[in-house]
Amino acid sequence: MMKNPTPRQIALASAILLSAYSLVFYIGVTNLEFVSGWLAWILFPLTILGLAYLVNLYYLKKYIYRKVKLIYKTIHRHKRSPDEKAPGIDVDNNIIEEVEKEVNAWAAIQQQELDRFRAWADYRRKFVGDISHELKTPIFTIQGYLHTLLDGGLYDDKVNMTFLKKAAKNVDRLYTIVEDLSAIARLEAGNLVLEMQAFDIKELTEEIFEDLEIKAREKEIILEFKDGASQNYKVLADREYIRQVLTNLIHNSIKYGNSGGKTKVGFYDMDKNMLIEVADNGIGIPKNHLLHVFDRFYRVDKSRSRAQGGSGLGLSIVKHIIEAHKQTINVRSTPGVGSTFGFTLEKA
The missing domain is CATH 3.30.565.10 (Histidine kinase-like ATPase, C-terminal domain)
Known part of the structure; x- marks a missing residue:
């Protein structure tokens, strides 16, 4: 038994088996003698062989092509133009093995993309958490100083300028964080133009x-x-x-x-x-x-x-x-x- 046969080999093997069984059946039914039936012994199996081979090959091509086409529709993202589409399959190639390789390659790519998406999702969650944590401290500090000033501290010469300076310092820190985040975004997006x-x-x-x-x-x-x-x-x-x-x-x-x-x-x-x-x-x-x-x-x-x-x-x-x-x-x-x-x- 051949390992991973091509469609042509499958069609030929099935045609030979069918013609052999047909010949045995024909001999049993007609009781031909060798002398008078030698021509039938040759023509009949050859005719069956040829017809079976062509029929089997035709339907194998149609069946495999339809199945392969469905697989390719699933795994390929590129939509081909009518000129790029192949009219059928090459019956002399091991199409099943080729499809298996492409499916395995597609599965590997899908797994890599899935892993990358998961990594990016974890990265985004961590990044959002880090930003929230970094912004929270200066914002709460500014909020505390401003509310203290609004509640009367503004008129207390002992604290007003001190609190305003501390609030301004935290505003500067916020500005630095935002500027650096903007720089990081440009760098990661590949928008950095080097002179x-x-x-x-x-x-x-x-x-x-x-x-x-x-x-x-x-x-x-x-x-x-x-x-x-x-x-x-x-x-x-x-x-x-x-x-x-x-x-x-x-x-x-x-x-x-x-x-x-x-x-x-x-x-x-x-x-x-x-x-x-x-x-x-x-x-x-x-x-x-x-x-x-x-x-x-x-x-x-x-x-x-x-x-x-x-x-x-x-x-x-x-x-x-x-x-x-x-x-x-x-x-x-x-x-x-x-x-x-x-x-x-x-x-x-």
Whole structure:
């Protein structure tokens, strides 16, 4: 018995069996002698064989085609034009095996889509929960200050300006969250348009050092370059977006650094790319948090992070920007020793 026969093989095998049985029946009925009936012995089975083969093949083609057509209507999303539609099936191919492969491929794709939809559904639920949680704190705080002022605090010189300043600070935080959410949405939608240009990465870092000098001085943190980073290197990237990346990383190193510590920026030649590292000797990040530091709204120390301000989206935005440049970013950290964030850029 053939394994996975084609329609033509099925039709031929059934025709041979039918002609053989017909011949036996014909001989039994007519009692032909060999001499007088030798022609009938040949013509009769051949006629039956031919007719049975053609009939079987015709109905097999019609039956299989109808079934296969229904299967394809179910699993295919592309509606073909009349010119693309095949008039029938190739009877010399194992159509059942081909359909089985296509159905299995379709089932695998459906399972992947289902898994992706489930992941996105979980992601959306978590994201909505995170947004609600992040917005709730400043909104409730603003609400409390404003109601206190409306209930008479506005006329109390000891609290009115203090409460107004605190309410304004939380409004600023709300604005930061909304702006960062908008940036995340643009990045994830692929609407980020990069203005690629060659620029000196050391000069850009020096500009950011100047911008953050006051914040660093308040924490008594020194901003400097690592040994060997005195050379100027040119990279090919979007200068303003890379400014945002470096500003975020250096600002975080100040925010979570120890008073009297240092933040160092280093450059490393990697043939076609440059590795830029921002290192500090601050509080560090526990090992179990390292895989999640680039997740949106993820905070290693929630109470300290909120007290320091920010939206909780900075590192997520940084990761999206670097990936939009088709480059990578990573982090190394040890509690009590410090953290090092490194990302690559194409050399100009």
